[in-house]
Amino acid sequence: MNEVAASRRQHGPGASRNYPKGERRRAQIIEAAFTAFGTVGYRNASMLQLAAACGVSRAGLLHHFPTKESLLEAVLEQRERRDDERFFGTGEATRDGLEYFASMLRLVAHNQDHPGIVSLFALLSSEASAPDHPAHPYFVARYERARCAMQSAIDDLAHRGLLRPHVDPVGLSVDLLALIDGLQIQWLLSPHDIDMPERLRARLRDIIKVELP
Amino acid sequence: MNEVAASRRQHGPGASRNYPKGERRRAQIIEAAFTAFGTVGYRNASMLQLAAACGVSRAGLLHHFPTKESLLEAVLEQRERRDDERFFGTGEATRDGLEYFASMLRLVAHNQDHPGIVSLFALLSSEASAPDHPAHPYFVARYERARCAMQSAIDDLAHRGLLRPHVDPVGLSVDLLALIDGLQIQWLLSPHDIDMPERLRARLRDIIKVELP
DNA sequence: CCTACCGATCGGTAGG
DNA sequence: CCTACCGATCGGTAGG
Known part of the structure; x- marks a missing residue:
């Protein structure tokens, strides 16, 4: 569990009131990664293609998620949260x-x-x-x-x-x-x-x- | 399923009577790969390290197993064969x-x-x-x-x-x-x-x- | 957030 | 036309 994911968990999902633009972009990236990971798989999905799909550069993507693994964790957490809400x-x-x-x-x-x-x-x-x-x-x-x-x-x-x-x-x-x-x-x-x-x-x-x- | 693995399956494991040295080397490589895959995992195991552990060059290793995946298949098949013999x-x-x-x-x-x-x-x-x-x-x-x-x-x-x-x-x-x-x-x-x-x-x-x- | 790059390593193939 | 290798290097891509 890296520091980024840990700190995000402290104030919960989408709770950063001070940076709405950053949160929106973050949500967009998670959504795109969710789709990409689920179709071409985790390893075959490249950070470059993901960045392009979100209209940002690779460096811009890495600003929000410093490693590919941290993005993966965010995707997993959102998925579990959605499943829990939807089904339970x-x-x-x-x-x-x-x-x-x-x-x-x-x-x-x-x-x-x-x-x-x-x-x-x-x-x-x-x-x-x-x-x-x-x-x-x-x-x-x-x-x-x-x-x-x-x-x-x-x-x-x-x-x-x-x-x-x-x-x-x-x-x-x-x-x-x-x-x-x-x-x-x-x-x-x-x-x-x-x-x-x-x-x-x-x-x-x-x-x-x-x-x- | 590549051609190499398919042709080997035709005459069974260790059945190439004509090339005992090659069969021994092949068995040694499978053994080393089996250990490596089981400890550091498939992706983290490199063909170069495997070759060195067997005392051959990377090109020599690729002579016996033209791709990393073909080596993986040989390992899987040997494992299943051993389990079947040992337990069933x-x-x-x-x-x-x-x-x-x-x-x-x-x-x-x-x-x-x-x-x-x-x-x-x-x-x-x-x-x-x-x-x-x-x-x-x-x-x-x-x-x-x-x-x-x-x-x-x-x-x-x-x-x-x-x-x-x-x-x-x-x-x-x-x-x-x-x-x-x-x-x-x-x-x-x-x-x-x-x-x-x-x-x-x-x-x-x-x-x-x-x-x- | 951007452009411009890095050191390292991957699996695979060439001729001999 | 075979096995059992060798040293060198290919183009492409990874995360950072």
Whole structure:
């Protein structure tokens, strides 16, 4: 986690009231990078082309994001923030286990329509397993948060007696997140053979007593 | 899949009787590349350093493996061949479903002692999801084979009445392979929090009536 | 934010 | 017409 990303996190996204032009440009760059990374991949996207797409020079781009990796981190964070808002919101999904898994199903179905994003995250989560990778702390924290949130949803279901009797809730969040990640790999390689939401739904049907929407 | 790798596959590994010196050198290079890829990663390993480690020049290295990708493919194939021989053998695992999953548990336990290899495969399976990646056909075929082999094992267990009543065998091989892959990602990021063989064993306990060794 | 550049390294290929 | 290399260098691109 570099200093730029860390300092930006302190005052949150888009919260720099004093430099509206800089924030707009920054948002534009993140948007362009998001598209580029998701289509041609991270490595094949060049900072020069990205700068050109945003109407700035490479040096101008480097003013906002001093390294390519820092831009990558910003893209990842925005993506996660958007997914959270769109699929989990600030509403019931954080407390209601059924709502949580319904949201998860919608997210996985959405991912199946956007291979570029899925590919980007799959690639980066592997790259970032190297301890010296700039996005390593981000991904470690991301999975810890994901496991924690999902385990809360599972505990809620267990408390309401909605888990089937054979299910062991201990470590179930690890298994289900692993299933989702692993399905992405097989789906990326054989998109016509693998149906991610269908597989996840089948697994959830084996875990939860009631049918999800 | 380039021509060199394709022609080598025709007569199998180490089967070029006429050029023992070349085969030895080739094996030495694969061994060195295997170590290098597994420690510093594929992209960070340079052909020049690899050549030096084998006591040949870069041009000499390129004589045996005309591209870095072709060397990568040779490493992947050797790794898969060794794993298959070591953990699945030519024996019971190809017919006995219980033996198959016992072997799978041993393989996963073995992987947990070799993070470099796990990291390499995780990284490459993501990279290779790009249709124009040299290892794309290899990984597509690899997963198809893996699903087929595992589904045979599952069908054997179903036929012998060893699956628990709530289990749906359809697509179960997809789910279990996804679980294994996904566990690797989380384990690479948080090795102290995730126990891959333990999680797989727990999942198999929920599927199979008898306890695996 | 700009132009004008840097030191280093990549994978691949030439002739012999 | 083969294997097993060599020293030298190609054009292009990376992040800064």
